[in-house]
Amino acid sequence: MVSSELAPSHLAGFWLRLFDLSIILLGMLFARWLFSSPGISDELLAVWSLVAGLLTLYCFEVFSLYRVWRRGQFYQTVATTLMVWAGVVFFLLFLIYFLKLSDELRRAVFMTWVAGVAVGLIFWRWLYHSYLTLQRVSGRQQATALIIGLTPVARRLAQEIAQEPGLGIRVLGFCDDRDVMRIHGAEPGELLGDIDMAIEMASRGGVDKLFIALPMRAEARIADIIERCSNTVSEIHLVPNFFIYNLFNAAWYDVGGLKTLSVYESPIRGPWGALKRAEDIAIAALALMVFALPMLVIAIAIRLESPGPALFRQCRYGLDGKPIEVWKFRSMTIVENGTTIKQATRDDQRVTRLGRILRRTSLDELPQFFNVMQGQMSVVGPRPHAVAHNEHYRALIQGYMLRHKVKPGITGWAQVNGWRGETDTLDKMAKRVEFDLHYITHWSVMLDIRIVAMTLTKGFFHENAY
Structure with a gap:
């Protein structure tokens, strides 16, 4: 974009x-x-x-x-x-x-x-x-632009500009040294001229922006164009053809005197990370104040119903795949935290009567607000899976581990859209990962607020939670 x-x-x-x-x-x-x-x-x-x-x-x-x-x-x-x-x-x-x-x-x-x-x-x-x-x-205050190279990424660039008139960019056309008949999918009249004409127009001040959308294998040609454009006052933008791939919030970094491109990057960094953290603290503090008494009652009820601790900690993957201990109310007669963990199924005999209610209403997740206050989790984010499940699915689902580019959350985009509970088929887990990655690539404070609101209205109860 x-x-x-x-x-x-x-x-x-x-x-x-x-x-x-x-x-x-x-x-x-x-x-x-x-x-x-x-x-x-x-x-x-x-x-x-x-x-x-x-x-x-x-x-x-x-x-x-x-x-x-x-x-x-x-x-x-x-x-x-x-x-x-x-x-x-x-x-x-x-x-x-x-x-x-x-x-x-x-x-x-x-x-x-x-x-x-x-x-x-x-x-x-x-x-x-x-x-x-x-x-x-309305057509005023628009910048004129030429796209050098009639390539797939050049066409995508033109489409993006056309779909966003508010960008204020008017594409005059494409320029390429190749004959239009040699370009796959090109139509007669689609080329405005050759590259020399584009540079000449820029040198006369008739073009505000030049987008170079040649394939990266044409390194020498690109370098020559950039050098010739140094005598123009136009903005020169290089559009590498690897941007046609999903680079997942790619970001530029300085390494000494060089620029490097991080292809798998979190959008929640810098000032946005601070804003997200402030959001987490505010919501978690409010939740702990509201649920303090109910949490105490739940803890006492768990201890009275069955032997064992009211809370248990399970190892999960957190930000960047680093292990964290996630807190939950105990809802089963046993506590599993090993290399092999069986997911809860419908009518699972391990789940206690009170635990079934807690799981149905998601009240067993309330202690995770303490994880949020500690900075290990976020209120909104991909749900953390057991380590054993991560190791199993990372080899089966492309991009699975990209979920860990942000902190895991108490609630998430996948959960409020119905993808929660037992993942007894690979397709169900793949769909959950798809929604998690959508959240990461489209993250905003407003999206977090929307997810919290959806959780409050429909996210606590779900037929798949058992």
Whole structure:
């Protein structure tokens, strides 16, 4: 998928920064007016809001919020904005309350300012994003592009651009040195011209973007084109043909002076990892408070029904396939944690009467919120399988171990879509893995919220849970 970037003019960039600073300063003025008090120094409030404003502008620069506006990924802009603002707020709290630099800032004023600024920063970004999208869809503020090479990846690139008018890219056509009759699947008139013509158009300033979509075996030809394009002002994008494969959240890394491509990478890293962790802590803490008493009652009931511990720990694979100990309420008369583990089946004699209820309602999973608080698990993610099952299925299902590129979860996309319980056939496990990998490649905070909501409404009870 291609992502468009808006590189605003210096004047536009100035206004973007001015809007942010104004919202922060005016937000404090509004909070001060709303909670008028003679004990608050206007000069002190002005100083704190200015410090917050300048620090926020700097952090927005670090996270490229003034340079990158991606069509279809506005939620990332929202998440980054809120994360930066939260960081600034916590820094101010540290200065104000922990270092005791001020005793005059009332909580009501501070909280109103924090909330008001958060809403203001997101609201004007939404307006600006909507304006840019409308401009691009209507044909204005569009960048012209040529695609060098009439290859399968070039056609896919053109299709992606055509399906996303909000990208603001208008493809003028394909350029290739080969005759159209020699190109498999090519139609007469599909070629705009040869590569020399594309470079000539770029050198005259008639093309904003040049996409080089030649096969990687044409290394010498690609190097020659890139060198010749160095005298143009067009953006030059190299589209390697290995991107037609599913590289599973591929990411570039710096290794010394070289760039390397990690082909199997988690999307939950960097600031997104911090956001996911904050989400986990908030939900897990709330769940433990709500279920503290029920968990105590369940533990006592388990001990009274059958001999053995109320809780048991089973070894599972966690992030990056590293072993973790997952906590559960004991629902069977035996505890299995070896190299061979038999899955529970319908009317399984090992399951206790209370255990059957716990498994049906997923209440046996409640202790895993402690795993979440410890950082071993996430609230939402692929369900952790027993080590014995992992070792069995990794040789049978392509991409099975990619499930471990994120932390395992208490609930997941596969579970809320009905793929839970006994996997007595290979197809059932393959389907569960398919949904798990879909979750990883499409992860977002909104998807997590959706899965939690689906779990609360229909995910606790399922006919396959026994």
